[in-house]
Amino acid sequence: MRPKVYISSKVSDEVKAYLDQYCECEMWQNPERAITGQELAEQIGDAEGLIAAGNAISERLLSAAPKLRAVSNISVGYNHNDLDAMKKRGIIGTHTPYVLDDTVADLTLALMLAAARRVTELHNLVRGGGWQRGVGEQLFGLDVHHAKLGIIGMGRIGEKIAKRAKFGFDMEVSYYNRSRKPDTEERLGVNYLPLNDVLEQSDFIVLMTPLTAETKHMIGEEQFNRMKRSAIFINVSRGETVDEAALIETLRSKRIYAAGLDVYEKEPVSPDNPLLQLDNVVTLPHIGSATKKTRDDMAMLAARNLVDALYGREPQYVIPELKN
Numbered sequence: 001m002r003p004k005v006y007i008s009s010k011v012s013d014e015v016k017a018y019l020d021q022y023c024e025c026e027m028w029q030n031p032e033r034a035i036t037g038q039e040l041a042e043q044i045g046d047a048e049g050l051i052a053a054g055n056a057i058s059e060r061l062l063s064a065a066p067k068l069r070a071v072s073n074i075s076v077g078y079n080h081n082d083l084d085a086m087k088k089r090g091i092i093g094t095h096t097p098y099v100l101d102d103t104v105a106d107l108t109l110a111l112m113l114a115a116a117r118r119v120t121e122l123h124n125l126v127r128g129g130g131w132q133r134g135v136g137e138q139l140f141g142l143d144v145h146h147a148k149l150g151i152i153g154m155g156r157i158g159e160k161i162a163k164r165a166k167f168g169f170d171m172e173v174s175y176y177n178r179s180r181k182p183d184t185e186e187r188l189g190v191n192y193l194p195l196n197d198v199l200e201q202s203d204f205i206v207l208m209t210p211l212t213a214e215t216k217h218m219i220g221e222e223q224f225n226r227m228k229r230s231a232i233f234i235n236v237s238r239g240e241t242v243d244e245a246a247l248i249e250t251l252r253s254k255r256i257y258a259a260g261l262d263v264y265e266k267e268p269v270s271p272d273n274p275l276l277q278l279d280n281v282v283t284l285p286h287i288g289s290a291t292k293k294t295r296d297d298m299a300m301l302a303a304r305n306l307v308d309a310l311y312g313r314e315p316q317y318v319i320p321e322l323k324n
Protein backbone atom coordinates (compact mmCIF):
# COMPACT_ATOMS: atom_id res chain seq x y z
CA MET A 1 0.00 0.00 0.00
CA ARG A 2 1.28 3.49 -0.85
CA PRO A 3 2.10 5.66 2.18
CA LYS A 4 -0.26 8.52 3.00
CA VAL A 5 1.18 12.02 2.72
CA TYR A 6 -0.17 15.42 3.71
CA ILE A 7 1.00 18.45 1.68
CA SER A 8 0.54 21.61 3.73
CA SER A 9 0.73 24.19 0.92
CA LYS A 10 -0.07 24.29 -2.77
CA VAL A 11 2.63 22.74 -4.95
CA SER A 12 2.98 22.70 -8.75
CA ASP A 13 1.19 20.06 -10.83
CA GLU A 14 4.56 18.50 -11.62
CA VAL A 15 5.45 18.07 -7.94
CA LYS A 16 1.97 16.74 -7.15
CA ALA A 17 2.19 14.27 -10.07
CA TYR A 18 5.58 13.05 -8.80
CA LEU A 19 4.22 12.50 -5.29
CA ASP A 20 1.07 10.80 -6.63
CA GLN A 21 3.22 8.11 -8.26
CA TYR A 22 4.46 6.94 -4.87
CA CYS A 23 2.04 8.21 -2.24
CA GLU A 24 -1.61 8.73 -1.49
CA CYS A 25 -1.71 12.51 -1.16
CA GLU A 26 -3.96 15.00 0.52
CA MET A 27 -3.24 18.69 0.06
CA TRP A 28 -4.29 21.91 1.83
CA GLN A 29 -6.94 23.27 -0.49
CA ASN A 30 -7.21 26.97 0.32
CA PRO A 31 -4.91 28.99 -1.98
CA GLU A 32 -5.94 32.23 -0.24
CA ARG A 33 -4.15 31.61 3.05
CA ALA A 34 -1.67 29.35 4.81
CA ILE A 35 -2.89 26.48 6.95
CA THR A 36 -2.83 27.18 10.71
CA GLY A 37 -1.14 24.88 13.22
CA GLN A 38 -4.53 23.86 14.57
CA GLU A 39 -5.85 23.02 11.08
CA LEU A 40 -2.75 21.02 10.26
CA ALA A 41 -3.10 19.03 13.50
CA GLU A 42 -6.73 18.31 12.56
CA GLN A 43 -5.97 17.30 8.96
CA ILE A 44 -2.76 15.32 9.28
CA GLY A 45 -4.58 12.26 10.65
CA ASP A 46 -2.79 9.02 9.82
CA ALA A 47 -0.33 10.51 7.31
CA GLU A 48 3.10 8.89 7.32
CA GLY A 49 4.74 11.79 5.53
CA LEU A 50 4.35 15.56 5.65
CA ILE A 51 5.48 18.15 3.12
CA ALA A 52 5.79 21.23 5.33
CA ALA A 53 6.07 24.86 4.27
CA GLY A 54 7.15 26.77 7.36
CA ASN A 55 4.70 24.97 9.67
CA ALA A 56 5.74 24.55 13.29
CA ILE A 57 6.68 20.91 13.78
CA SER A 58 5.93 20.80 17.48
CA GLU A 59 5.35 18.09 20.05
CA ARG A 60 1.65 19.01 19.82
CA LEU A 61 1.55 18.44 16.07
CA LEU A 62 3.51 15.19 16.32
CA SER A 63 1.19 13.81 18.97
CA ALA A 64 -1.71 14.47 16.57
CA ALA A 65 0.08 12.40 13.90
CA PRO A 66 0.84 9.00 15.44
CA LYS A 67 1.83 7.38 12.13
CA LEU A 68 4.15 10.16 10.95
CA ARG A 69 7.58 8.89 9.86
CA ALA A 70 9.02 11.77 7.85
CA VAL A 71 8.75 15.58 7.67
CA SER A 72 10.09 17.20 4.53
CA ASN A 73 10.51 20.97 4.81
CA ILE A 74 10.26 23.14 1.70
CA SER A 75 12.92 25.46 3.18
CA VAL A 76 16.58 25.40 4.07
CA GLY A 77 15.93 26.80 7.58
CA TYR A 78 14.42 24.38 10.07
CA ASN A 79 14.27 26.48 13.24
CA HIS A 80 10.50 25.80 13.31
CA ASN A 81 11.16 22.05 13.79
CA ASP A 82 11.32 20.75 17.36
CA LEU A 83 14.34 18.54 16.71
CA ASP A 84 14.29 16.89 20.16
CA ALA A 85 10.65 15.86 19.71
CA MET A 86 11.40 14.54 16.22
CA LYS A 87 14.44 12.60 17.47
CA LYS A 88 12.44 11.09 20.33
CA ARG A 89 9.89 9.74 17.87
CA GLY A 90 12.49 8.68 15.31
CA ILE A 91 11.04 10.99 12.67
CA ILE A 92 13.22 11.69 9.64
CA GLY A 93 13.48 15.42 8.90
CA THR A 94 14.75 16.89 5.65
CA HIS A 95 15.31 20.38 4.16
CA THR A 96 16.21 22.00 0.82
CA PRO A 97 19.69 23.55 0.78
CA TYR A 98 21.58 24.80 -2.34
CA VAL A 99 18.63 25.19 -4.78
CA LEU A 100 17.72 28.59 -3.33
CA ASP A 101 21.17 30.08 -2.70
CA ASP A 102 21.39 32.30 -5.80
CA THR A 103 17.81 33.50 -5.48
CA VAL A 104 18.24 34.51 -1.83
CA ALA A 105 21.58 36.17 -2.63
CA ASP A 106 19.90 38.20 -5.41
CA LEU A 107 17.24 39.36 -2.98
CA THR A 108 19.89 40.36 -0.44
CA LEU A 109 21.62 42.52 -3.03
CA ALA A 110 18.23 44.02 -3.91
CA LEU A 111 17.77 45.05 -0.27
CA MET A 112 21.29 46.49 -0.09
CA LEU A 113 20.74 48.52 -3.25
CA ALA A 114 17.25 49.64 -2.28
CA ALA A 115 18.29 50.76 1.21
CA ALA A 116 21.44 52.52 0.01
CA ARG A 117 19.89 54.24 -3.02
CA ARG A 118 16.59 54.89 -1.23
CA VAL A 119 14.65 53.13 -3.96
CA THR A 120 11.36 52.76 -2.09
CA GLU A 121 11.36 56.36 -0.82
CA LEU A 122 12.03 57.66 -4.33
CA HIS A 123 9.48 55.30 -5.85
CA ASN A 124 6.86 56.68 -3.45
CA LEU A 125 7.93 60.24 -4.24
CA VAL A 126 7.47 59.75 -7.99
CA ARG A 127 4.16 57.93 -7.57
CA GLY A 128 2.88 60.58 -5.22
CA GLY A 129 3.53 63.34 -7.77
CA GLY A 130 6.36 64.77 -5.67
CA TRP A 131 8.91 64.90 -8.49
CA GLN A 132 8.67 68.56 -9.40
CA ARG A 133 12.18 69.54 -10.46
CA GLY A 134 15.42 67.81 -9.53
CA VAL A 135 15.47 65.69 -6.39
CA GLY A 136 17.10 67.45 -3.45
CA GLU A 137 20.30 66.32 -1.80
CA GLN A 138 18.34 65.13 1.22
CA LEU A 139 17.22 62.18 -0.92
CA PHE A 140 20.61 61.27 -2.29
CA GLY A 141 21.84 57.87 -1.14
CA LEU A 142 25.07 56.00 -0.51
CA ASP A 143 27.28 54.09 -2.93
CA VAL A 144 27.22 50.31 -2.89
CA HIS A 145 30.16 49.80 -5.25
CA HIS A 146 33.59 49.82 -3.58
CA ALA A 147 32.00 49.93 -0.10
CA LYS A 148 32.90 47.52 2.71
CA LEU A 149 30.56 44.57 3.19
CA GLY A 150 30.56 42.44 6.35
CA ILE A 151 28.72 39.12 6.20
CA ILE A 152 27.78 37.40 9.46
CA GLY A 153 27.23 33.72 8.64
CA MET A 154 29.40 32.73 5.68
CA GLY A 155 27.50 29.61 4.65
CA ARG A 156 26.01 28.57 1.33
CA ILE A 157 24.01 31.79 0.85
CA GLY A 158 26.64 34.02 2.48
CA GLU A 159 29.15 32.87 -0.14
CA LYS A 160 26.82 33.72 -3.01
CA ILE A 161 26.30 37.20 -1.56
CA ALA A 162 30.07 37.63 -1.17
CA LYS A 163 30.64 36.61 -4.79
CA ARG A 164 28.12 39.12 -6.13
CA ALA A 165 29.46 41.90 -3.91
CA LYS A 166 33.11 41.22 -4.64
CA PHE A 167 32.99 40.60 -8.38
CA GLY A 168 29.83 42.52 -9.32
CA PHE A 169 30.20 45.62 -7.16
CA ASP A 170 33.95 45.70 -6.38
CA MET A 171 33.17 45.62 -2.68
CA GLU A 172 35.72 44.76 -0.01
CA VAL A 173 34.19 41.74 1.72
CA SER A 174 34.86 40.58 5.28
CA TYR A 175 32.99 37.95 7.22
CA TYR A 176 32.44 36.54 10.67
CA ASN A 177 31.45 32.90 11.03
CA ARG A 178 31.37 30.29 13.79
CA SER A 179 34.15 28.47 11.99
CA ARG A 180 36.72 30.01 9.67
CA LYS A 181 36.48 29.21 5.96
CA PRO A 182 40.02 29.21 4.50
CA ASP A 183 38.77 27.78 1.18
CA THR A 184 36.24 30.55 0.78
CA GLU A 185 38.81 33.17 1.77
CA GLU A 186 41.14 31.95 -0.95
CA ARG A 187 38.52 31.38 -3.63
CA LEU A 188 36.64 34.65 -3.18
CA GLY A 189 39.32 36.88 -1.67
CA VAL A 190 37.32 37.64 1.47
CA ASN A 191 38.78 38.33 4.95
CA TYR A 192 37.81 36.77 8.25
CA LEU A 193 37.34 39.26 11.11
CA PRO A 194 36.11 38.91 14.70
CA LEU A 195 32.44 39.88 15.05
CA ASN A 196 33.08 43.29 16.66
CA ASP A 197 35.49 44.25 13.87
CA VAL A 198 32.92 43.32 11.23
CA LEU A 199 30.36 45.47 13.04
CA GLU A 200 32.70 48.44 13.46
CA GLN A 201 34.34 48.47 10.03
CA SER A 202 31.57 47.60 7.58
CA ASP A 203 29.44 49.96 5.50
CA PHE A 204 26.94 47.14 4.91
CA ILE A 205 26.30 44.37 7.43
CA VAL A 206 24.39 41.32 6.22
CA LEU A 207 23.12 38.78 8.74
CA MET A 208 22.86 35.30 7.20
CA THR A 209 23.10 32.75 10.04
CA PRO A 210 20.40 30.19 10.84
CA LEU A 211 18.24 30.85 13.92
CA THR A 212 19.51 28.71 16.80
CA ALA A 213 19.79 29.08 20.56
CA GLU A 214 23.23 30.65 19.93
CA THR A 215 22.15 33.15 17.29
CA LYS A 216 18.90 34.32 18.91
CA HIS A 217 19.24 38.12 19.40
CA MET A 218 22.82 37.90 18.19
CA ILE A 219 22.46 41.50 17.03
CA GLY A 220 21.09 43.86 19.67
CA GLU A 221 21.74 47.28 21.20
CA GLU A 222 25.41 46.65 21.91
CA GLN A 223 26.06 45.45 18.36
CA PHE A 224 24.10 48.30 16.76
CA ASN A 225 26.08 50.78 18.86
CA ARG A 226 29.29 49.43 17.37
CA MET A 227 28.15 50.10 13.80
CA LYS A 228 29.09 53.20 11.83
CA ARG A 229 26.43 55.93 11.75
CA SER A 230 26.43 55.46 7.98
CA ALA A 231 26.00 51.66 8.20
CA ILE A 232 23.23 49.78 6.43
CA PHE A 233 22.00 46.64 8.18
CA ILE A 234 20.38 43.82 6.19
CA ASN A 235 18.59 40.84 7.72
CA VAL A 236 17.56 37.96 5.47
CA SER A 237 18.20 35.21 8.06
CA ARG A 238 15.37 34.97 10.59
CA GLY A 239 13.70 37.77 12.55
CA GLU A 240 14.69 36.45 15.95
CA THR A 241 18.41 36.64 15.24
CA VAL A 242 17.91 40.37 15.88
CA ASP A 243 16.56 42.14 18.95
CA GLU A 244 13.82 43.96 17.05
CA ALA A 245 13.12 46.53 19.78
CA ALA A 246 16.80 47.55 19.67
CA LEU A 247 16.68 47.68 15.85
CA ILE A 248 13.62 49.96 15.95
CA GLU A 249 15.29 52.31 18.42
CA THR A 250 18.51 52.33 16.37
CA LEU A 251 16.65 53.29 13.20
CA ARG A 252 14.34 55.76 14.90
CA SER A 253 17.27 57.65 16.38
CA LYS A 254 19.18 57.36 13.07
CA ARG A 255 22.00 55.66 14.97
CA ILE A 256 22.64 53.85 11.65
CA TYR A 257 21.69 54.98 8.14
CA ALA A 258 19.12 52.37 7.13
CA ALA A 259 18.01 48.75 7.22
CA GLY A 260 16.71 46.26 4.68
CA LEU A 261 14.58 43.49 6.16
CA ASP A 262 13.03 40.33 4.79
CA VAL A 263 12.31 38.75 8.19
CA TYR A 264 10.76 39.84 11.51
CA GLU A 265 10.38 38.58 15.06
CA LYS A 266 6.70 38.01 14.40
CA GLU A 267 5.48 37.06 10.93
CA PRO A 268 3.39 38.18 9.19
CA VAL A 269 4.55 41.51 10.57
CA SER A 270 1.87 43.38 12.49
CA PRO A 271 0.54 46.49 10.67
CA ASP A 272 1.37 48.61 13.73
CA ASN A 273 5.01 47.48 13.90
CA PRO A 274 7.00 50.76 14.06
CA LEU A 275 9.41 49.40 11.42
CA LEU A 276 6.67 49.98 8.85
CA GLN A 277 6.51 53.69 9.68
CA LEU A 278 10.21 54.48 9.30
CA ASP A 279 11.55 55.99 6.05
CA ASN A 280 14.98 54.45 6.57
CA VAL A 281 13.70 50.85 6.38
CA VAL A 282 13.01 48.74 3.30
CA THR A 283 10.61 45.96 4.25
CA LEU A 284 9.84 42.74 2.39
CA PRO A 285 7.46 39.93 3.42
CA HIS A 286 9.92 37.02 3.86
CA ILE A 287 10.31 36.35 0.15
CA GLY A 288 14.04 35.50 -0.02
CA SER A 289 13.54 32.36 -2.09
CA ALA A 290 10.26 33.37 -3.71
CA THR A 291 10.70 33.13 -7.45
CA LYS A 292 8.42 30.69 -9.23
CA LYS A 293 11.29 28.55 -10.47
CA THR A 294 13.16 28.37 -7.18
CA ARG A 295 10.04 27.62 -5.16
CA ASP A 296 9.11 24.85 -7.64
CA ASP A 297 12.65 23.45 -7.45
CA MET A 298 12.50 23.53 -3.64
CA ALA A 299 9.14 21.75 -3.62
CA MET A 300 10.42 19.06 -6.03
CA LEU A 301 13.50 18.52 -3.89
CA ALA A 302 11.29 18.28 -0.80
CA ALA A 303 9.08 15.74 -2.60
CA ARG A 304 12.10 13.59 -3.54
CA ASN A 305 13.45 13.81 0.01
CA LEU A 306 10.09 12.63 1.34
CA VAL A 307 9.65 9.74 -1.08
CA ASP A 308 13.19 8.51 -0.34
CA ALA A 309 12.52 8.70 3.41
CA LEU A 310 9.23 6.82 3.17
CA TYR A 311 10.68 4.11 0.90
CA GLY A 312 13.64 3.41 3.20
CA ARG A 313 16.32 5.17 1.15
CA GLU A 314 18.64 7.84 2.59
CA PRO A 315 17.17 11.21 1.50
CA GLN A 316 19.62 13.62 -0.12
CA TYR A 317 19.23 16.35 2.51
CA VAL A 318 18.54 15.08 6.01
CA ILE A 319 18.63 17.88 8.62
CA PRO A 320 22.22 17.66 9.92
CA GLU A 321 21.21 17.45 13.62
CA LEU A 322 18.92 14.49 12.81
CA LYS A 323 21.54 12.42 11.01
CA ASN A 324 22.47 9.19 12.77
Ligand code: NAP
Pocket (backbone or CB within 6 Å): 076, 077, 078, 097, 098, 100, 104, 152, 153, 154, 155, 156, 157, 158, 176, 177, 178, 179, 208, 209, 210, 211, 212, 214, 215, 236, 237, 238, 262, 263, 286, 287, 288, 289
Ligand atom coordinates in the same frame (compact mmCIF):
# COMPACT_ATOMS: atom_id res chain seq x y z
P1 NAP B 1 24.36 27.44 5.97
O1 NAP B 1 25.02 27.05 4.70
O2 NAP B 1 24.20 26.43 7.04
O3 NAP B 1 25.13 28.72 6.53
C1 NAP B 1 24.95 29.25 7.78
C2 NAP B 1 26.26 29.80 8.27
O4 NAP B 1 26.04 30.42 9.55
C3 NAP B 1 27.32 28.70 8.47
O5 NAP B 1 28.50 29.08 7.82
C4 NAP B 1 27.45 28.61 9.98
O6 NAP B 1 28.75 28.31 10.43
C5 NAP B 1 27.12 30.03 10.39
N1 NAP B 1 26.72 30.06 11.81
C6 NAP B 1 25.88 29.24 12.47
N2 NAP B 1 25.80 29.59 13.77
C7 NAP B 1 26.63 30.64 13.92
C8 NAP B 1 26.99 31.44 15.02
N3 NAP B 1 26.50 31.21 16.24
N4 NAP B 1 27.88 32.43 14.84
C9 NAP B 1 28.41 32.64 13.61
N5 NAP B 1 28.11 31.93 12.51
C10 NAP B 1 27.22 30.93 12.67
O7 NAP B 1 22.89 28.00 5.70
P2 NAP B 1 22.36 28.81 4.44
O8 NAP B 1 21.80 27.86 3.46
O9 NAP B 1 23.37 29.80 4.00
O10 NAP B 1 21.11 29.57 5.13
C11 NAP B 1 21.28 30.38 6.25
C12 NAP B 1 19.95 30.77 6.85
O11 NAP B 1 19.33 31.73 6.02
C13 NAP B 1 18.91 29.66 6.94
O12 NAP B 1 19.10 28.84 8.06
C14 NAP B 1 17.63 30.42 7.01
O13 NAP B 1 17.28 30.70 8.35
C15 NAP B 1 17.94 31.72 6.29
N6 NAP B 1 17.23 31.83 5.01
C16 NAP B 1 16.30 32.80 4.84
C17 NAP B 1 15.62 32.90 3.65
C18 NAP B 1 14.57 33.97 3.42
O14 NAP B 1 13.65 33.75 2.65
N7 NAP B 1 14.69 35.12 4.06
C19 NAP B 1 15.85 31.98 2.62
C20 NAP B 1 16.81 31.01 2.82
C21 NAP B 1 17.51 30.94 4.01
P3 NAP B 1 29.42 26.85 10.34
O15 NAP B 1 30.06 26.83 9.00
O16 NAP B 1 30.39 26.85 11.46
O17 NAP B 1 28.31 25.86 10.49
